[in-house]
Amino acid sequence: MMVIYFETSALLSWLMGEPHAAEVKSQIDNAQMVVTSSLALVEAERALIRAESQGILSSGEAEKLSGLLARSKSSWMLMEISEEVRARAGRFFPAEPVRTLDAIHLATALMFMRVFPALELLSYDQRILRNAAALGITRVKR
Numbered sequence: 001m002m003v004i005y006f007e008t009s010a011l012l013s014w015l016m017g018e019p020h021a022a023e024v025k026s027q028i029d030n031a032q033m034v035v036t037s038s039l040a041l042v043e044a045e046r047a048l049i050r051a052e053s054q055g056i057l058s059s060g061e062a063e064k065l066s067g068l069l070a071r072s073k074s075s076w077m078l079m080e081i082s083e084e085v086r087a088r089a090g091r092f093f094p095a096e097p098v099r100t101l102d103a104i105h106l107a108t109a110l111m112f113m114r115v116f117p118a119l120e121l122l123s124y125d126q127r128i129l130r131n132a133a134a135l136g137i138t139r140v141k142r
Contacts, residue, residue: 003116004031004140005109006076007123008043008101011036015044015065016051020124027122027140034076035116037085037108039101041078044069079108094134095127102128109137 004027014024028034045066052062079085081104088107089100098106105128113119113136120140121132129139 001032001116001118002030003033003035003112003119004028005105005112005119005121005123005137006034006036006040007105007109007121007125007128008040009124009128010122011040011044012047013124015069016047024122033116035112035119036076036078037105038078038080039104039108041069041073043101077112079111081108082111085111093131095130098127098131102131106131106135106137110135113137 006028010020010024010027012018013020014028048057048062048065048069051057052059057065085104085107088110089103093103093106102125105123109119109121109132118138120138121129122140123129123132132139
């Protein structure tokens with residue numbers, strides 16, 4: 001079963017129509033299951049608000065993308081930021097320094113790997129990818 005951990009950098013690339021958007025959509029469409037942290041949704045919603053407030057998106061465009069996010073997430077498996085995720089995020093990672101939100105994503109992916117050992121990470125964040133490789137989390141093949 002192809003299970004993809006959808007990290008925020010990839011989510012925003014798709015949502016905002018950035019250069020990798022088609023690749024991200026294809027990967028997500030081909031996955032049997034998409035998993036992510038509830039944090040990714042907060043980050044995406046904040047990014048839409050920020051883009052609208054900076055004039056990058058009109059209010060109509062932001063609303064349309066917010067709706068797309070809401071429809072899409074209904075088929076994803078979300079993990080809340082549990083005590084176990086917080087505890088792991090607060091520990092050392094192989095390629096420090098790691099930002100707090102990145103640590104939460106990495107910790108969440110590790111928790112999902114307990115259930116889905118073949119989980120693949122979809123991310124464009126180099127800090128996350130370096131740590132993921134060192135932690136044994138496979139990157140989605142492109």
